[in-house]
Amino acid sequence: MLLRLIAPTTFLSLLVGSFLVGAQNATETIEASIPPQSSPVWLSNIQPIPGNTDSYPLGDVPTGPLETAPFALQNYPPGWKSPPVDSPDVQAVIKALDWSQVPNITVRKAGKGGDVDMGGYDDKADPDCWWTATGCTQSTRPNIPPDIFNCPIPGDWGLTYDDGPLPEDDDSQWAEPRLYDFLAEHKQKASLFYIGSNVIAAPAAARRALADGHTLCSHTWSHPSMTAQSNEVVVAELYWTLRAIKEVTGVTAKCWRPPYGDVDDRVRAIAWQMGMTTVTWDLDTDDWNMPGSGGGHLSPSVVDGYFQGWIDSRANGTDNATGHVVLQHELNNSTVSMAEKWLPEIQKVFRVMPHNQCHNIQNPYWETNFVYPTNNGSSAAIPEQQNNNSSVPAASGEVASSDPSSPSSLSSGQDTDMTSNAYRTIATHTYVSTLLLFLGLIVQY
Ligand SMILES: [Zn+2]
Numbered sequence: 001m002l003l004r005l006i007a008p009t010t011f012l013s014l015l016v017g018s019f020l021v022g023a024q025n026a027t028e029t030i031e032a033s034i035p036p037q038s039s040p041v042w043l044s045n046i047q048p049i050p051g052n053t054d055s056y057p058l059g060d061v062p063t064g065p066l067e068t069a070p071f072a073l074q075n076y077p078p079g080w081k082s083p084p085v086d087s088p089d090v091q092a093v094i095k096a097l098d099w100s101q102v103p104n105i106t107v108r109k110a111g112k113g114g115d116v117d118m119g120g121y122d123d124k125a126d127p128d129c130w131w132t133a134t135g136c137t138q139s140t141r142p143n144i145p146p147d148i149f150n151c152p153i154p155g156d157w158g159l160t161y162d163d164g165p166l167p168e169d170d171d172s173q174w175a176e177p178r179l180y181d182f183l184a185e186h187k188q189k190a191s192l193f194y195i196g197s198n199v200i201a202a203p204a205a206a207r208r209a210l211a212d213g214h215t216l217c218s219h220t221w222s223h224p225s226m227t228a229q230s231n232e233v234v235v236a237e238l239y240w241t242l243r244a245i246k247e248v249t250g251v252t253a254k255c256w257r258p259p260y261g262d263v264d265d266r267v268r269a270i271a272w273q274m275g276m277t278t279v280t281w282d283l284d285t286d287d288w289n290m291p292g293s294g295g296g297h298l299s300p301s302v303v304d305g306y307f308q309g310w311i312d313s314r315a316n317g318t319d320n321a322t323g324h325v326v327l328q329h330e331l332n333n334s335t336v337s338m339a340e341k342w343l344p345e346i347q348k349v350f351r352v353m354p355h356n357q358c359h360n361i362q363n364p365y366w367e368t369n370f371v372y373p374t375n376n377g378s379s380a381a382i383p384e385q386q387n388n389n390s391s392v393p394a395a396s397g398e399v400a401s402s403d404p405s406s407p408s409s410l411s412s413g414q415d416t417d418m419t420s421n422a423y424r425t426i427a428t429h430t431y432v433s434t435l436l437l438f439l440g441l442i443v444q445y
């Protein structure tokens with residue numbers, strides 16, 4: 001199973017990574033390893049609105065009608081439109097990033113709804129690890145971090161909902177806190193990939209989600225195909241969403257998901273420098289495509305079939321290579337009712353959890369007072385026990401990586417957790433995988 005996690009190209013790059021400096025492109029200065037991340041300093045002046053929870057909930061969570069959140073919209077660009085890049089806030093981020101770390105890749109052309117023009121792209125070579133074209137999740141560029149796209153352990157189900165929080169004026173009966181209350185009833189935590197425009201439209205729902213123990217991640221401001229946006233617009237889409245989540249809930253997300261999965265090395269590199277790991281999926285319910293507000297024409301019976309098939313495969317032992325990260329949506333009545341229908345069935349067969357739990361990411365935010373449960377035995381802890389604790393647990397059943405290029409040895413001095421648990425987990429897998437591959441080669445000869 002572990003061997004499948006590493007592509008031959010990765011193996012090669014690990015072996016010779018240190019010799020690849022500057023080899024990618026004459027106009028780029030590419031580092032031989034993934035650059036360290038740091039807490040986004042350009043958000044340090046954003047004051048969260050009062051009344052938020054300040055730690056992961058250890059007991060009962062709030063349910064029922066939402067309280068109002070004292071949030072003012074006036075400092076934000078219009079929702080659901082490409083945000084301007086000339087604001088001083090966005091310009092400050094652009095200035096703070098190291099653009100020598102961002103590959104010089106052509107900006108794609110896109111229509112509406114994730115329809116990106118892939119004409120002329122070399123799928124076979126896939127030089128840009130462009131997910132939309134090839135499903136690539138692991139770049140061959142040594143300075144680009146891998147994506148999270150599944151759970152390592154078979155039987156784990158990373159529960160993720162995109163496009164929320166669902167505001168009341170969209171689909172009132174199905175708006176939040178309906179799904180959050182349902183999840184609380186079923187003692188279930190999930191990863192929520194939030195659209196910034198929805199966060200400012202439903203701030204009370206966003207803060208409820210954090211108080212309920214879900215993991216909040218970014219899903220951009222206006223939901224475009226990100227590989228079709230200029231560097232500046234990519235920054236603006238990510239900045240306004242991070243800022244909205246921080247101002248409304250008090251946390252700074254370390255994870256994001258590209259709309260339509262549309263990501264390449266250029267977009268990955270920018271998101272990484274803005275403090276986030278890219279998270280995609282390996283099972284797609286296609287639930288967004290069912291009839292409903294903002295939906296399509298897919299028969300719900302097809303989506304039912306997907307869920308049943310995954311449950312059957314796990315139950316009969318054929319699904320035993322890895323766990324999964326599964327794409328669902330809090331988008332409209334169809335997606336929410338489908339979530340309610342299938343969660344109890346999934347829980348019977350899979351261990352269901354947010355994606356960060358199956359990757360042993362205790363701190364999914366740059367604020368380290370939120371400590372989440374992980375798969376390797378550590379449970380949620382009160383912040384006092386975790387403050388100033390820089391040790392990061394290894395992935396389940398594996399030894400900790402001593403890779404000197406890991407961020408812990410490169411980082412220094414910022415205000416919060418400077419290591420990336422996501423990277424560490426993946427690095428650990430890669431390290432162990434490489435070791436096993438090496439041993440396999442020795443045995444062969
Ligand atoms: Zn989406």
